[in-house]
Amino acid sequence: MPVSGRVSLDGGKVPGPGFIYFNTDSGTGGSSRPGTAEFDADGNYTAKTYIPGDGLLPGKYVIRVDCWKTAPNMDGKPVVSFIPDRYQNAAKSDLTLTVEPDSKSITFNIDLLSR
Template sequence: MSRLKMKLNQQHAPLLAMAGFAVLVMGCGDSGMPMTKVTGSVTIAGGPPPQPGQIIFTQVAGTGRDGLPTRPGMAVFRTDGKFAARTFEEGDGLLPGTYTVRIDCFSGALGEGKSARELSVVPAGWAPEQLVVTGDERSMTVNYEVPAK
């Protein structure tokens, strides 16, 4: 290698190392898939949830994008009702597809002599509309209003 090329390589080595590190850090945890961040809130009977709860997003078979996995998502909400959906890691969102949505929230701890059905604050048989994630949006906000039981 000529002296000029060696000198240029030595001068640019720190810059190339920093650029490589930046790409590595930005890529950490990234699934490499077209994720849509889905955030929002849950209210129950017009008010905040009495306890923390969860939302399960189940992708309807055949509604995803070709070449992508069919994978469920979930979200946890606290008593303020706010949530951020995840598929692979915290807050990454959902893959493109249509999802059935199930919301679970209980008035007390399970296993204390009452069944999950008795403790659930979500009416039996109630479910919100399916959620459609096209994959064209970078983020979306969805608010779920659970009626009184």
Template structure:
């Protein structure tokens, strides 16, 4: 084999291997998620259990240059919620969070919504925005069971 043929063969191999390099290296780095901490809570409005809705923990800042992930949980009929970040019930990353809560009396289908049916909130709109809810949570090692007592418009 001539020198030119050998060099051409090497270049051809490199042409196909170099684009694959990031994928090969990514497979070696592992797929570990950051540690989460179990977080539960109770949601009330004017002292009465809120029987449905959603609680979202929105990170106030990122840590060590990494973007933090929000956590979310559905309020059950007893007013309890368990938060999840990566998979159901896994918990929340440690840190400080603004808390957003939404709860609707009705949940129109896509057709009803297109026809003008609006969702009716069970709680004041201020709780559905991280900037106006006034709700906060700090998640750290140990017990993290929060109570959020919302106040109605009255």
């Protein structure tokens, strides 16, 4: 199912491009295939499972988001994120999405809160 939308931070623009990870909630009996999306500097994204733009398979997803000021690296420099840790960890994230089998197209906007 096509899934697209916009990521925002406190109702405004996110500070840069980043990634969204649609982790499957295996306890729901839906898809076991996760999805991803890259969002641009304006926060716009289109989800994919296999190829760009193909969307997500039916099922329930727990969402995590990465948007780095200083990304993880091999040289040991400290990482700095533009967004709170709770959105970067699927176990802490309260962001969820359910894709129903009969969905045609889903617009799913994600407003992250800095507090």
